[in-house]
Amino acid sequence: MIKKKQEIVLDSVPRKTLAKEVADRIIQLLASGQLKPGDKLYPETELTKMLSVSRPVLREAMSSLESLGIIHRKTRDGTYFSEKISSKPYTNMLSLAGDDLPSIIEARMALELGMIAMAAEKITDQQLDELNQTIKALSEHPGDYSQVDKEFHRIIAFSVNNYILEGMIDSLLMAFDRMSKNIQFRERDVAVEHHKAIYEALKKRSPSEAFAQMYRHLDYVRKKILKQRKESKA
Amino acid sequence: MIKKKQEIVLDSVPRKTLAKEVADRIIQLLASGQLKPGDKLYPETELTKMLSVSRPVLREAMSSLESLGIIHRKTRDGTYFSEKISSKPYTNMLSLAGDDLPSIIEARMALELGMIAMAAEKITDQQLDELNQTIKALSEHPGDYSQVDKEFHRIIAFSVNNYILEGMIDSLLMAFDRMSKNIQFRERDVAVEHHKAIYEALKKRSPSEAFAQMYRHLDYVRKKILKQRKESKA
């Protein structure tokens, strides 16, 4: 653990490029409250004067901040601070994970398991209704039900109403979709039963029970996918 | 939910700057396996020729990738792909959260609750020993025990051995430390008891029990912090 911290320090101390410095300053504008989310920044030419740096350096910093989702730039209009944390950086990072499906499944599972505990505390009656509707749609609609399935999980995730977690789960669900879209699910009855049990636990507002039911569900899904993947590889 | 997807599409489609395009290409080098983590990239002058872009544009892309932790640059040496996903981008993103301690606590709680379920499946005997040592240290050492407490949580988090989750929890724990360092904990006995219960559940390799014990612990911590914060604000 301590080593890990050292690594970070040793990596960040010697590298104090101007661009990095500028990025920090601009973040400071936000952190110090001088500018607020959604505000328009000063144009590049002014910022270069204010910070005494060249425009390429400033633009390197801006580019970094944009890739982190902290700002977004509109051509021939200006630069704005983002309203909320986006899932963009997480998505970019996950591209590094490449085809590591097991790690993505595990991360998704962990995140959903934690979030459902929070959801059990906070979910609204209306969101419970929406959940119930997806279950009905799941049992009644014919053909591919993957969209309805995703909706179920998204409703739960967003019922937590935490933008930090939203950014994390959003990127993971997208990566999961992308990588598992060719995997077939054909056990509608199992899915319906699992979703119903999760729904009932949420209705009771019981974190532990909701966790248990979600664990049962995701553990089942996980094993199924990894098994199918193994078979298709062999 | 559907709206959310629209937003992302509408935001990313019109903006296809060269720098962004270049960044994607370089990520592709990694994703396609042409280059591996730790490999040295081609020098900037060569990349500009290969991609037919100017150096400032290339450097904007590089700057983005570096802030995402995908590459790191060494002055007068070269640019290298990172060995592993770092928590850097998450940390920068959390600066947007500002002083929103409740959201950070909630996110940390969710993540730890999910991760301990995974930890119960995967933790090694040696890591269990390490956990036990922190409990001993916690009960015996005098004075401030916050460092030992953090170590306990970190061992569990890293026992999951999932680099995606590591990046997420690392940034959250750092943000949490930063914001709660002036909050005093003075209930050592409670902490020891909670940690022991968590340890025992992990030893049994029981995800549900580990979850339950961690929930009890973090729920206690959360309420305590938020209460203290409320009082100090009043």
Add this chain to the structure above:
DNA sequence: TATTTTAAAATTGTATGACAAATAAAATGA
């Protein structure tokens, strides 16, 4: 030949200047 010294090349970091394109604002003409 071996060693030391010197020079050259390589590489990232930074600055300057310029132009394109499109929108918004200002000026001009009827």
Add this chain to the structure above:
DNA sequence: TCATTTTATTTGTCATACAATTTTAAAATA
């Protein structure tokens, strides 16, 4: 006053140059 034209603004992009330092190559010397 209204419509048209011009100008200014602002991001996106390119080309070039120089600084600083490390590595490499060459050359000179013992």
